Amino acid sequence: MQSSLPKRKISDAENRLRLLFCVDALAMVTREQLWPFVAGLELMEYMPMCLYVDELCKDGSLLLGTNALKDVLCLTEKGRSTLRLFLSRLPVSDRERIRKAAPAYAASLQERRIIRAVHELAPGGGSRTACTVTEGDFPTLFLRVDGRGLAGAAIKRFRSCAPQILTLLYTLPLMDEKTEPILAADLSAALEQATPNQPAICAYGKHEFSGVVQLRKGNSSMWIALLTPTESEARQWSNAALHQSSELFERIEALLLGKDGV
Numbered sequence: 001m002q003s004s005l006p007k008r009k010i011s012d013a014e015n016r017l018r019l020l021f022c023v024d025a026l027a028m029v030t031r032e033q034l035w036p037f038v039a040g041l042e043l044m045e046y047m048p049m050c051l052y053v054d055e056l057c058k059d060g061s062l063l064l065g066t067n068a069l070k071d072v073l074c075l076t077e078k079g080r081s082t083l084r085l086f087l088s089r090l091p092v093s094d095r096e097r098i099r100k101a102a103p104a105y106a107a108s109l110q111e112r113r114i115i116r117a118v119h120e121l122a123p124g125g126g127s128r129t130a131c132t133v134t135e136g137d138f139p140t141l142f143l144r145v146d147g148r149g150l151a152g153a154a155i156k157r158f159r160s161c162a163p164q165i166l167t168l169l170y171t172l173p174l175m176d177e178k179t180e181p182i183l184a185a186d187l188s189a190a191l192e193q194a195t196p197n198q199p200a201i202c203a204y205g206k207h208e209f210s211g212v213v214q215l216r217k218g219n220s221s222m223w224i225a226l227l228t229p230t231e232s233e234a235r236q237w238s239n240a241a242l243h244q245s246s247e248l249f250e251r252i253e254a255l256l257l258g259k260d261g262v
Contacts, residue, residue, distance in 0.1 A: 012052070013086075013089070014089060014090065015044055015048065016052050016055065016061075017082070017083070017086060017087070017089060018038075018043050018090065018094060018098075019034075019053060020056065020061060020075065020079050020083050021087075021094075022034065022037060022043070022098055023073050023079075024075050024079075024080070024083060025098050025099060025106075026102055026105065026106050026109075027106060027163035027164045027167060028072050028074075028106075028163040029109065030071045030072055030073065031050070031071070032071075033109055034049070034053070034073065035049060036105075037102075037105050040101065040105075041097055043094070053073065056079070057073075059078075060079075061075070061079035061082055062074065062075065062076065063075075063076050065167075065170060065171070072167075074170075074171050075167070076171070106163070110163070114132075114133070114134045114135070115131075115132070115159045115162045116132050116134075116159075117130070117132075117154055117155050117159060118130055119151075120144070126146070127151060128145060128146035128147075129144070129145045129152075129155050130142070130143075130144050131143040131145065131158040131162070133166060137204070138208060138210075138227055139187070139225070140166065140227045141162070141165070141166055141169065141224075141225070141226055142187065142223075143158070143165070143222065143224055144221075144223040145220075145221075145222055146220065146222075148219070148220075150253060150257070153256045153257050153258075157255075157256050157257075157258060158256065161255040161256060165255055168248075168252070168255075169237075170226070172240045172244065172248075173240060174236035174237055175236060175240045175243060176236065177235050177239050178243070179239060179242065181199040181200050181201045181234070181238050181239075182194070182201070184200045184201065184202045187202050187210060187225055189202065190202040190210065190225065191223050191225065194213055194214045195214055196214050196216050196245065197242070199213050199235075199239060200213075201234040201235060201238060202225075204227075207229065207230070208228070208229060208230075209227075209228055209229075209231045209233070209234035210227050210228065210234060211226050211228060211234040211235065211236075211237040211238035212224065212225040212238065213238050213241040213242050215241075215245045216245075216249070217246070217249045217253070222252060224241065226241075
């Protein structure tokens with residue numbers, strides 16, 4: 001009777017790459033949600049997965065989210081750089097299995113999340129796109145996109161790239177206030193009052209606030225409103241977003257155009 005061939009020994013480095021690739025493919029996932037995906041693809045056992053996740057968090061390749069992304073694993077810039085540099089060391093067969101399985105699994109995790117992108121009439125009769133992500137009573141994210149080509153791309157791709165946009169926005173390092181945000185009466189007023197040099201915030205009840213910023217690049221504009229748990233964080237986030245406005249616009253633009261792949 002012919003014996004089966006021994007399984008290939010997987011190195012620690014390759015297993016870490018597998019997990020980084022999984023988190024990147026799923027975009028937003030907790031450790032508890034990651035395990036069924038990893039187990040279904042027979043990538044590794046539970047305890048090794050937990051150890052590798054801890055190591056990746058400690059070395060800065062993964063970030064454990066807080067606030068609206070509490071307990072969610074996010075790929076950091078260091079993690080993205082690692083994937084770009086060493087992706088060739090991950091067998092193509094593993095990459096394809098992960099890529100093929102990720103969309104359906106990610107969709108099953110997003111059942112509570114309502115994601116919409118609709119055309120909106122702009123002042124002067126033009127067309128723009130209003131994108132929303134809602135998970136509770138208030139919009140977690142409102143993104144308005146105005147610009148030829150980009151608004152159309154948002155209609156087509158926002159639903160698929162919303163998790164990556166949320167991760168990008170919630171992982172911006174908060175910064176002390178440089179510009180005093182306008183305290184607007186509601187989200188509509190905040191969107192009207194925010195300018196490329198002036199952030200705004202608005203309250204939902206006594207506790208939650210949205211930070212609101214306007215970003216511009218050439219003839220295109222974005223308005224972003226992100227839900228935060230406190231007024232202080234809304235102020236800090238809106239200042240951080242304006243401080244990185246050019247880079248932030250380009251990253252969101254790349255996601256909407258489908259040009260942000262590893």
